Amino acid sequence: MDLMKIFLVALLVNNVVLMRFLALCSYVGMTNDVGQSVGMGFAVTFVTVLATAATWPLYHFVLVPLQLQFLQILVFILVIASLVQLVEFYLKKNIPGLYAAMGIYLPLITTNCAILAVTFENITYKYSFIQSIVYSVGVSLGYLLAMVLLAGIRDRMKTSPVPKFLQGTPILFIATALIGMAFMGFSGLIK
Amino acid sequence: MLTIIITIVFSIILAFVLGLALGFFQKKFHVERDPKIDEVRAALPGANCGGCGFPGCDGYAEAVATGRAATNKCTAGGASTTEAVSKLMGVDAAGEDLVSVLLCQGTREVALSKGEYVGIQTCRAAKLSTGSVKACTWGCQGLGDCVVVCKFDALAMGEDGLPHVDFDNCTGCGMCAEECPQRLFTMVPRDRKGSVVLCSNRNVLKANVIKTCKVGCIKCEICVKSCPEKCISMVNGIPVTEYSKCTSCGVCVQKCPTKCYKMLETDVMGKKKVPVMA
Missing domain, CATH: 3.30.70.20 (Alpha-Beta Plaits)
Structure with missing residues (x-):
């Protein structure tokens, strides 16, 4: 039950894009069409879980005994970036199909702020390893949800009469804020 | 003091380990890429005009090297590029050096206009909204969509209201022919x-x-x-x-x-x- 609660809070109540306004660059940049945004969403899910699985043990079994907790920003960034790079090498060699499908997204999300935020929060919320994994899946699926929602709206926007001074990014932020307000309805879901 | 030393040592070790791992994995999972792709790519002009129908010169180079495309598709590079690519691939292919010719002489003086067009200043918009800016339904709209799309600086709007092809610069990529809503450009061999x-x-x-x-x-x-x-x-x-x-x-x-x-x-x-x- 506890795990379910963590998952739902991460997915809906504290949606990473719509409630906490993280990862906005890829949110605006990669939602030109629905297919692309789904690809990006799953790539982020993959990397977030991977990053959590790597950074949680690193923090608890290396940084804490050495009392180097203050180094976590530096260490996590380095580890996540190298990890993604390693995965890219591996996919290119052994699973070229998946590599071609993920394509440009993998290197793009090496430094995605949502992923870094998840790894930090696993530490600050004092989650266990299992809880951390569930939390990271929830957050990244929340990201996927927000991406697909905006991509669908953008499809409609292409044929809508948007006032000239709102065209482009401004109207996207207004749309995002409106979806965000709708997501506030979820805040009563979990006590 | 001790903390600083530990920090420095730890950072160095971490960077060293990660660097080593990356280097090792790159060697271990190195994917052999056909060197022919790079050779073909080097022979192409690199304007990424898309005239060949592939996504950029890289896409075309890969298609040629893997035998999925003919060697004479690069119209932008013309005969010399076709020759170079064919030589790399070891096939014979006679390249055709094409240039673009405008099949309309309706300058402002000789062709009657329907009226003054004040709408969106592109040929496509003009054609859509008015049918044709000129009284002749087939004539040049004269708003220079072709000039905008030309990547080789080979088209310029003349004072007479028609685009003029600079045959020295024209590579025959065919972008103007595709862009023109009236389909007024035709590609002809230079000779x-x-x-x-x-x-x-x-x-x-x-x-x-x-x-x-x-x-x-x-x-x-x-x-x-x-x-x-x-x-x-x-x-x-x-x-x-x-x-x-x-x-x-x-x-x-x-x-x-x-x-x-x-x-x-x-x-x-x-x-x-x-x-x-x-």
């Missing part, structure tokens, strides 16, 4: 000799075009009758020369009452450059 009709008015009613344009083809078919080689025929209301028979005798050019028949080698390619709008 082609013979006559060509610089008009695309396909209204088959005789002499109908006179009302709208002084240099349009009036479908009198004098060229068809007078050609000593019998190499001209009417196709969809426009006389078409068969270049395998044409001897560049110039009879059609002389006989044409509206002077829309021109010689490719002298009147079109050899034409002096027209003053260009700033």
Whole structure:
């Protein structure tokens, strides 16, 4: 039950894009069409879980005994970036199909702020390893949800009469804020 | 003090370990990439114009190297590129060096306009909203979509209201032909000799075009009758020369009452450059 609660809070109540306004660059940049945004969403899910699985043990079994907790920003960034790079090498060699499908997204999300935020929060919320994994899946699926929602709206926007001074990014932020307000309805879901 | 030392040592160790791992994995999972792809890519012009139908020069290079595409698809690079790529791939392919020719002579002075067009200043918008800015439905809209799309600086809007091709710069990539809403550009081999009709008015009613344009083809078919080689025929209301028979005798050019028949080698390619709008 506890795990379910963590998952739902991460997915809906504290949606990473719509409630906490993280990862906005890829949110605006990669939602030109629905297919692309789904690809990006799953790539982020993959990397977030991977990053959590790597950074949680690193923090608890290396940084804490050495009392180097203050180094976590530096260490996590380095580890996540190298990890993604390693995965890219591996996919290119052994699973070229998946590599071609993920394509440009993998290197793009090496430094995605949502992923870094998840790894930090696993530490600050004092989650266990299992809880951390569930939390990271929830957050990244929340990201996927927000991406697909905006991509669908953008499809409609292409044929809508948007006032000239709102065209482009401004109207996207207004749309995002409106979806965000709708997501506030979820805040009563979990006590 | 101790903390600082531990921090420094730890950072160095971490960077070293990660760097080593990355280097090791790159070697271990190295994917052999066909060196031919890079060779072919180096022989291409690199303008990424997309004239070949592949996503950029990289895409085309990969397609050629893997045998999925012919070696003569790069129109932008012309004959020399085709030759180089064919040599790399070990095949014979005669390249054709194409240039773009505008099949319209409806300058501001000779072609009647419907009125002053003040809408969105692109040919496509003008064509959509008005049918045609000029009274002739087939004529050049004169708003320069082709100039915008040209990546090789080979097109410029003349003061006469028509785009002019700079044949030195034109690579025959065909982007202008694709962009023009009136389909007025045609790609011809650079060394082609013979006559060509610089008009695309396909209204088959005789002499109908006179009302709208002084240099349009009036479908009198004098060229068809007078050609000593019998190499001209009417196709969809426009006389078409068969270049395998044409001897560049110039009879059609002389006989044409509206002077829309021109010689490719002298009147079109050899034409002096027209003053260009700033």
